[in-house]
Amino acid sequence: MTSRITPEVQNLVGEKYGPFRVNVEAGAIRKFADSIGDPNPNYRKSDAVAPPTFPTTFRPESPYPELPADFGDVGLHASQAYEFDRPIRAGDSIDVSITISSIYEKRGRSGDLVFIERKIEYIDVNSGRRIGSGKWVSLRRFNK
């Protein structure tokens, strides 16, 4: 069984993007809560806390290390995790960095699967302390 993971792809492990800075705005939290259909009033104050999946809104604004576009037939989001040392709040200024932590493969029923796992770190710009971290795993399927 040959590996789908070429040296070029393997070399992505350890690649880092960022840090890039985000400023958390109350209006952005409110719009996010609205889009989910979550009526919690605590997401709608000037000093709102952010819902736990809000860090998904912190998106790189330039190309970031990624599997080649033509790698595999289908791309899917496999799993996602967030961990918080404290809640994110409106007014926070956060440095976000994303590191490709591992690339591994499995044989699936519908084809070979290559997983790319990224660790994300959220640092409070004012205190220098970690606010939390994330794990983002996506996959590419090579159809049978």
Add this chain to the structure above:
Amino acid sequence: MESGFPSADSINDGLKVEDSIVKYQAGDKLSEIVKKPVTKVQLVMYAGASGDFNPIHTDDEAARESGLSGVIAHGMLSMAFLGQLAESTFGAGSVRRLEVNFRGMVNVGDVITLRGKVIETREDGDRTLAICEIDAVNPSGDSVTKGTVEAWMN
């Protein structure tokens, strides 16, 4: 007066958020939340709010070119639903850790039911964590997004 624009209220659930949190124990079920049907407008709103503009979530034609029958919801929307389950139970800002696997697609029109159960409580200093299994279930009864949440109860 009708503005002609869908308001946030058109997709909110009208859920009441309690100020005081009930103390949960292992084995307790979380109050189930039945979401309103997922709409295309909601997917557009979520795309805008999250910054995920993958056209398979907002553009039927692009979705069909990808082999789908039409737009599907962002997996992260179903994870956000589970975040709602956790924080409507334990309070806004209570989540310490939320982790899910995406197992199935959510289609437009689907009513997603959110379920959870406390599997363990754990003391951490003077605070107590509830560790829960959580599940987003589609109208066929299939689990589309499943995982665990750890939330502070105090």
